[in-house]
Amino acid sequence: MDEIASTKNFFKTQNITLSDYWLESCIQWLHEENPNMNYNLETLHSTVYAQWLLLDLRDVEIPILPPNIAQQKKYMLNNTFCLQLLHIKDISQPKYQQLQKIRNSSLLINASINQEFKPIVTPKRMLQMLLTDGVQEVEAIEFKPIQILNVNMKPGTKIRIKGPVVVRRGQIFLEANHITILGGEIEELLVANAYENILARALKLPENPKPNLVEEIVESIME
Amino acid sequence: MGILRSCLTVHISLRHFSKVQKPTAMRYLNVAEKNDAAKNIASLLSRGHSTRREGLSNYNKIYEFEATVLGQRTHMVMTSVSGHLMNYEFASVYRNWQSCNPVSLFDAPVIKRCTTNYENIKKTLEREIRSCQGLIIWTDCDREGENIGFEIIKVCTDIKPNIPVYRAKFSEITAASVFRALNNLGQPDKNVSDAVDVRQELDLRTGAAFTRLQTLRLQRVFPQKLADKLISYGSCQFPTLGFVVERYKVIEEFIPEPFWKIKMNHTVKTLTVDFTWKRDRLFDKNACEGILDICQENPCATIENVDSRTKNKWRPLPLDTVEMEKNASRKLRINAKDAMKIAEKLYTQGYISYPRTETNIFPKELDLVPLVEQQCQDDRWGAFARGILNSGGPNPRQGRKSDQAHPPIHPTKFVNNLTGNEQRIYEYIVRHFLACVSKDAVGHETTVNADIAGEKFVAKGLLILERNYLEVYTYEKWNVKEIHEYRVGDFFMPTELSLFEGTTTAPKLLTEADLITLMEKHGIGTDATHAEHIDTIKSREYVGLHDNMYFVPGVLGMGLVEGYNNIGLEVSLAKPNLRADFEKDLKLISEGLKNPETVRREQINNYRAVFQVVTEKILEIDRSLGHRLEDEPQQFALAEVQEDFK
């Protein structure tokens, strides 16, 4: 079997829809870069796959999601497909408070003094991801706790979603069995879409060129 | 300021015992901290038979009576000072502001001496001690009192170097207590007094150095706005001001955000039970609406769990100073400084125990029964007091703190002729005392968990079974919350199942009680001094009160704190670390665990180092203050900064 057909087939088994043009140029580029290397099919597949993890799907524009799903009140996605993470945020807590914690604000030290308000419940984390197939953006929420997700996931991470899963008001309602993290990243987004900067931008506060990693509190994730 | 070497008193006592067979009656000079205390102690020890004559100071009378001291009939001469008799001062050449660079104030010689307006008190002591063979110190039993004791000792031993000195230790001015003190005379505690000396000296040096630095600099930089303004600094005041500014900034910088939640309730007849969504709220409308859609598609609620349990509301802990100040401020709207002043007066009159205490555990030796009995005659809480005695007697809830010196604040005598705020503070102390020795309130709490299409909701109900301490402690409320009778497996259709939209809000400004909480948490001042520091920043107009209750910084206070914080949080005078570190050292001195000279040296070095950093970066303060004063700072080149004090 020729390299292109075989690799294409390999990606199909991974539920990844690929641009033929990108695949061909990728393989061609690999050969040009390493003219003496003799790829067997298996190493070729994994080498191309590693390249794909670093690809910005928006550069190849293969539509995977059905059009206009954000406009539907309720919609079922039944197949299995792969998307790319643009950014992530926790929608169970105020953004401002999260940012102050990340930035270790001295204003937070005594902020709890005299707050008579005592909540009856302590809410669990609920992450919301902005995902894209390269053409259309869609939000997905952690409807039930999903331990493999965390706020430090790199922008550009590739994610496989396995249907059937419901989309309500433009949000994919994810549970643990729906999702697999494939890995990867997009270098250009690492700073701009880091957790800290996503919060800062939403609050119209200055962004941090060297964003901090976020310490997550484990209890807020567990059910 | 070594006044007495500790071995000296022991040596003197021995000599005193070798003279006991001397035939003429011994005369003892007794000195209390204030005239009222002297008067009341004399009256108790003489059982009302003391005679009074004038001293050289109009306010400090002399009381005379007979008493038994160390097994011997003696003639007692009792007088008083008016708080501290002496003060630290710089040697005169350093007193003029233009005379030196303020940095030299960290090393300039200081002397402790009698302030001019207390000369007459000093002269009375000098005159009276000449005719006495012993000295008994009756100042308040706390750090300041111990130090005042050593000031009195200094004056007296300057006249009679070998006179025996004793310390009376007491926590209330009642007959039992003062006789116990007289029968168990001890020695004054030099360590405690040393700690006060170190604090006073440091306060003088840092206060003067930074006050001069700030004032001279800022008057020059903002001639329009600050030309005549004294911009004072104090090492407790500034962190206290820092807390007020910090909260103001929290509010100023706060960014409100909208949130959404699912509102669910259930009305049967006239009662509506509100359920809380277990996710509480979400900061995304679509996500919340999507979940609400799920609920509305299958809106029937099922009761998954009903939990019923006894729930107690705890009676208060025995009362310490900080708690009294906070409650006076919060519940009686009497500020901490006034509350302390009133409490001190009530103490001097023998109505309550010593109000400066960190203890919230009643000592075993203290018989609480008679203290409760005294209150039985009152119309308002007498019945409650009788109830305590008839149902097992007083049973105090115990805290964990003890200063090993004074019991919790409690009434020592029943009075019903007080008026105004004195009456209100006394009433509060009595009610608090009766509450803490009675029983917790008992309730029954029901927690109901419901499920709608997988989403979880919870509601709570509360039934009060026994009010107990709440009957007398009218300052606290416990609200009944009614709930329907639900059983597991019951289902119902929510009366309301809808989207609720809200907005996050900034925290509130600090109240005085909050400020005291913060000072205590960060170790600024002691329980005895919190109220004074708060009062100082008010009188300096660094802060003002909003709605007569909430602290707001003034522009000057705001600009100064921001300036110091911009210089660097680690060294900022507006942050609590420096002072808290100092207070820790002072405690170690009092406990005899650290040498006062070492602490003095180290702390002077700490503050001098900060002073140097502040001087180098003083443009930060110009800038912050300029911003807050809305005034353009007069420009001085950095090189000129050093020229300011030459």
Ligand SMILES: [Mg+2]
């Ligand atoms: Mg005192």
